[in-house]
Amino acid sequence: MTDTTALAADLETAVRAVPGVSALYPTAPLLATIVGAVVDAITTRTVSPALVSVSNGHAGLSVSTRIGVTDTQSAVSVSRLVYDTIAANPAIRAAEPIDTISVTVASID
């Protein structure tokens, strides 16, 4: 049994450190009418919903993250780099089987 909360926090730190990642967005679908900032820019870390979600399903572990990318780097390569970073995490490698690792680029700027 994997401690998903600790793993999520661990992965969040790793994803933020990937060059070209400018922001992390909440992975849960959000209502457009929520009042209160939910964007967590790298510079202003505040309490926020899970920015990397980790869940255990019958097919294995699923990881999901939504990122913002700076336009000086290719969004395609940054997303692959983020994937590689998550896949290379020791906890992920130890937590076979892996179902999916999702990386969604939600903004480029």
Place this chain on the structure above:
Amino acid sequence: MPDSQIRALLEHADDRTLVERTVDGDIRAFEVLVRRHGPLMRAYATRILGSNDEADDVVQETFITAWAKLPTLENPALAKGWLMRIVSHKSIDRIRARRHHSSLEDLDAPAPDHHSPITAVEALSRSEALSQVLSELPTDQRRCWELKEFGDYSYAEIAEELDLPVSTIRGLLARARKTLIREMEAWR
């Protein structure tokens, strides 16, 4: 392109462009719309509600609704009128919530007796004078008048919004119009 330059660019854009960009998810374009129309909407909500704090809430709710509903706006060039409609609606909703009983209590209340002396009014700007005359109208007259003039409502729409027969609305508007014309011509 630096952020400040994009902002400057957007400030010169027409409403249609800003609405289109907002619908596509451009938060900066939306902010320009907020800055462009927010003050007028706030002034309008303040008039209808008679309170700055409540007006702020209403304007904020309006823009949050607008962000969600802008994709349904058929003619993006008409954003301003559309926003004013939402403000009207939300303001009236608040008034409705406020008066849970005796909804028509001030319907037939006469205008306050004290007539603003022309000499005192002369010292004020036209807007201030008009504002004073407006504030002396019975509440329902004033509210109908403001919906018609600021919100561009038709008689039928005001009737629906205030839950009153169209004939009553006509009467209220006629009285408000008469008073305003009389006062305005007097200090012209």
Place this chain on the structure above:
Amino acid sequence: MTPPNIPDPASDWYLSDNEPGHLDGHTLEELSDYLDRGRVPADLLIDTSPACQIALASLERLRFAMSSLLQDEADRADVRDDSWVTAIMDGIVRDARSGRDIPLEHPSAHARLFVTEGAVRGLVRAAGDTVANLIVGRCRLDGELTTPGAPITIAINASIYRGKSIPALAEQLRQAVAAALSAHTELTIKAIDVTIQNIYLTRHDSENEQDTP
């Protein structure tokens, strides 16, 4: 309410409660409605009555005064702090318009990589904003976005400043957008359609650039 006055042509019409007596048989409400309709269809009796014309002018003054009133109040309040804008903007979720998820390829069977339609639209806008004398409006991505390799047409609305060459600016926009898309996405772009929907009369900022002949 004051009782109706006996018509007195010498007294000012607006002081009387007998409007038809002073307004050639019309009421102020009728004249106001006439104004609301944009004086269409034209009413000859109103249009040729001096009394009605005076009242109409008065109603128009009132209407103008009303709109100035609200604008004056808005302008006066405008100088206060900016917190109300911040409060509104904080309430808006940034990626609320993410649209469809566009897949990106990856050799691993576990990988699910996407770029959102909203991110691509933002990219198109940002690329368009680098083209001087032009501003991008709506941007649409037409095609099977969720199918890798499917041909996609980008449709962009844009406005330009008067005096600028439409074909030249449209081409610059196409190139800037194409470059951005190929740098950041794996989309197969079939076409980039640019519609110039509006031509600005003037530009308000610095006029230091020369107009294209």
